[in-house]
Amino acid sequence: CLLVSPAGLMAQKYPAMPSEMPSEVKIPADAADYTRRVVMIPMRDGVKLNTVILVPKGAKGAGILLTRTPYSAVALTTNSLSSHLGSSLYGYDNATDVIVDGGYIRVVQDVRGKYGSEGDYVMNRPFKGPLNPTPVDHATDTYDTIDWLVKHVPESNGRVGIIGISYDGFTSLAALVHPHPALKVAVPMNPMVDGWKGDDWFHNGAFRQQNMSYIYEQDGTRANDARWWTSTFDDYDMFMRAGSAGALGRERGLEQMGFWRKILAHPAYDSFWQEQAMDRILGAQPVTVPTLLVSSLWDAEDIYGAMAVYRAIKPKDTAGDKVFLAIGPWHHGGSIDEGSQVGNLKFGADSSYYFRQHVLGPFLARYLKDEPTAAKIAPVTAFESGANVWQELPSWPVAAPSAKLYLHAGGGAGFEAPKAGDAAFDEYVSDPAKPVPFRARPIQPVGYDHGLTWPDWLTDDQREASGRTDVAVFTTDVLTAPVTIGGEPIANLVASTSGTDSDWVVKLIDVYPDEVAGQPKMGGYQLMIAADIFRGRYRESLEKPAAIPAGKAETYRFALPTANHVFLPGHRIMVQVQSSWFPLYDRNPQTFVPSIFEAKPGDYQKATQRIFHAAGEASFIEMPVVAGR
Numbered sequence: 050c051l052l053v054s055p056a057g058l059m060a061q062k063y064p065a066m067p068s069e070m071p072s073e074v075k076i077p078a079d080a081a082d083y084t085r086r087v088v089m090i091p092m093r094d095g096v097k098l099n100t101v102i103l104v105p106k107g108a109k110g111a112g113i114l115l116t117r118t119p120y121s122a123v124a125l126t127t128n129s130l131s132s133h134l135g136s137s138l139y140g141y142d143n144a145t146d147v148i149v150d151g152g153y154i155r156v157v158q159d160v161r162g163k164y165g166s167e168g169d170y171v172m173n174r175p176f177k178g179p180l181n182p183t184p185v186d187h188a189t190d191t192y193d194t195i196d197w198l199v200k201h202v203p204e205s206n207g208r209v210g211i212i213g214i215s216y217d218g219f220t221s222l223a224a225l226v227h228p229h230p231a232l233k234v235a236v237p238m239n240p241m242v243d244g245w246k247g248d249d250w251f252h253n254g255a256f257r258q259q260n261m262s263y264i265y266e267q268d269g270t271r272a273n274d275a276r277w278w279t280s281t282f283d284d285y286d287m288f289m290r291a292g293s294a295g296a297l298g299r300e301r302g303l304e305q306m307g308f309w310r311k312i313l314a315h316p317a318y319d320s321f322w323q324e325q326a327m328d329r330i331l332g333a334q335p336v337t338v339p340t341l342l343v344s345s346l347w348d349a350e351d352i353y354g355a356m357a358v359y360r361a362i363k364p365k366d367t368a369g370d371k372v373f374l375a376i377g378p379w380h381h382g383g384s385i386d387e388g389s390q391v392g393n394l395k396f397g398a399d400s401s402y403y404f405r406q407h408v409l410g411p412f413l414a415r416y417l418k419d420e421p422t423a424a425k426i427a428p429v430t431a432f433e434s435g436a437n438v439w440q441e442l443p444s445w446p447v448a449a450p451s452a453k454l455y456l457h458a459g460g461g462a463g464f465e466a467p468k469a470g471d472a473a474f475d476e477y478v479s480d481p482a483k484p485v486p487f488r489a490r491p492i493q494p495v496g497y498d499h500g501l502t503w504p505d506w507l508t509d510d511q512r513e514a515s516g517r518t519d520v521a522v523f524t525t526d527v528l529t530a531p532v533t534i535g536g537e538p539i540a541n542l543v544a545s546t547s548g549t550d551s552d553w554v555v556k557l558i559d560v561y562p563d564e565v566a567g568q569p570k571m572g573g574y575q576l577m578i579a580a581d582i583f584r585g586r587y588r589e590s591l592e593k594p595a596a597i598p599a600g601k602a603e604t605y606r607f608a609l610p611t612a613n614h615v616f617l618p619g620h621r622i623m624v625q626v627q628s629s630w631f632p633l634y635d636r637n638p639q640t641f642v643p644s645i646f647e648a649k650p651g652d653y654q655k656a657t658q659r660i661f662h663a664a665g666e667a668s669f670i671e672m673p674v675v676a677g678r
């Protein structure tokens with residue numbers, strides 16, 4: 050017999066075998082210890098959002114724990130190993146032990162435009178207003194979702210919490226704007242807050258070009274199935290060969306994606322970035338829902354956001370019962386992983402488990418259960434690295450940036466100001482043809498797949514960089530007493546360039562003793578405690594870039610990420626200064642051009658960089674030194 054396809058084009062020569070596959074795979078009702086409902090929840094504009102609801106068997110009067118994500122509600126609730134609810138909750142956002150032990154109804158929803166949800170997708174969709182002419186945003190979508198859940202999930206007690214990491218931390222923050230009355234608690238973890246100042250897209254104007262793949266996949270299709278490709282094993286080569294990020298985008302067709310076009314149009318901190326910064330939005334009025342902000346000390350993606358929101362909203366929490374903070378020794382999202390180690394850095398105990406047991410668990414229980422018997426958490430719970438202890442604190446920061454750690458002539462550093470007559474500066478040549486790798490090559494792409502070490506890179510040994518001729522290094526004597534810091538160090542760099550634009554990377558480093566008992570790898574280790582990059586063209590205004598006068602010493606003052614650390618006796622404190630951090634950040638051509646995305650090969654020029662440490666032109670880091678400790 051000859052089978053002909055409907056189009057009549059393909060002829061099948063033999064009859065098909067009866068297929069072994071059922072038309073739909075159904076899980077027998079008694080096989081799981083939860084019930085799974087997948088529903089499309091209608092929003093106020095008629096768009097329906099795909100929502101997975103997992104109700105533990107026998108649940109009655111249970112709190113609901115919601116996450117809103119662009120990362121696939123199905124994938125985050127996929128039964129991977131067994132039918133136990135714990136194994137169904139996989140990946141980002143699922144602090145599985147806390148969710149299961151708390152008996153919560155777990156709800157995960159695709160944001161509009163992604164995976165099973167209807168509607169248009171916009172990266173970190175801004176709030177209704179000049180950047181969003183529609184009547185819907187993440188605040189209204191959360192409101193409508195919660196409204197539906199409390200009316201349609203009979204097993205619930207009508208109390209809803211929202212939790213999420215990173216993007217889903219951002220959606221957790223968005224829930225706090227005109228919140229639904231049933232929203233009783235929020236836990237934004239490592240939230241994306243300000244894409245220009247210090248989270249995913251730029252840091253102080255320097256573009257994080259390794260995230261181009263994220264834009265390609267996230268903005269390309271609903272299900273992230275148009276995949277970015279790497280043409281070289283080493284990302285360093287891929288970005289070098291392309292020249293500018295703009296050129297690589299053109300090569301790959303990235304301009305098809307609307308968010309990339311917005312990035313290209315807004316390289317400076319203009320109203321596009323200012324108006325969607327979540328700290329500004331949330332700081333405008335008091336937060337009315339108890340909120341636990343979670344920050345990671347070695348967060349390779351959103352190290353800025355949680356602390357910025359805390360600074361913005363804490364002052365309006367006059368009763369002290371709405372805004373809480375946890376700071377842990379984790380990589381991005383590490384609070385839900387095993388947390389006894391980040392990269393080579395070991396803490397001797399599972400810090401994440403401690404956090405979940407003593408902070409996250411009780412915090413959620415207090416607000417999501419009908420009888421809030423759970424212990425109150427401290428206003429601030431912070432892990433002090435170096436000493437490796439948890440602290441319960443009344444407020445944050447512990448100290449203002451007060452003590453000046455000066456860079457000295459001859460590669461020294463110390464808390465004494467430079468002396469008259471000391472050499473005025475150190476210099477190095479920054480060559481855009483040989484930018485400083487941000488970690489040892491070959492450089493892997495950004496990602497969390499098995500074998501990728503991206504999440505840990507902030508803990509990489511900086512020894513290799515300290516040996517380069519294009520990195521200036523300043524080190525204290527061996528400490529005889531501990532130096533404890535708790536807050537944001539502020540870099541005050543007095544520097545000149547022979548070019549007309551320049552990047553400045555400042556790294557505050559703990560240098561371990563030559564030998565470390567029981568941890569041979571840590572002998573002489575150079576561990577970054579706080580480090581960031583600043584694009585020199587923004588030194589006068591973040592909104593309006595300006596060329597740097599060649600050869601003129603200028604002051605570059607910028608905050609480094611939060612640290613809570615003890616530099617122990619026997620250690621030394623080091624500061625490294627360099628002018629590239631490649632390929633995570635795009636290269637500064639060192640010639641001023643209107644947009645670095647459009648820099649031409651001839652714009653990339655070597656420059657002689659001087660770091661001043663003279664009596665009247667001192668460079669220093671203002672350290673938030675904790676007095677008396």
Ligand code: PG9
Pocket residue numbers: 173214215216217219241249263350351
């Ligand atoms: N850091 C990721 C992200 C957040 C927001 C926008 C783009 C990327 C994340 O981990 O979700």
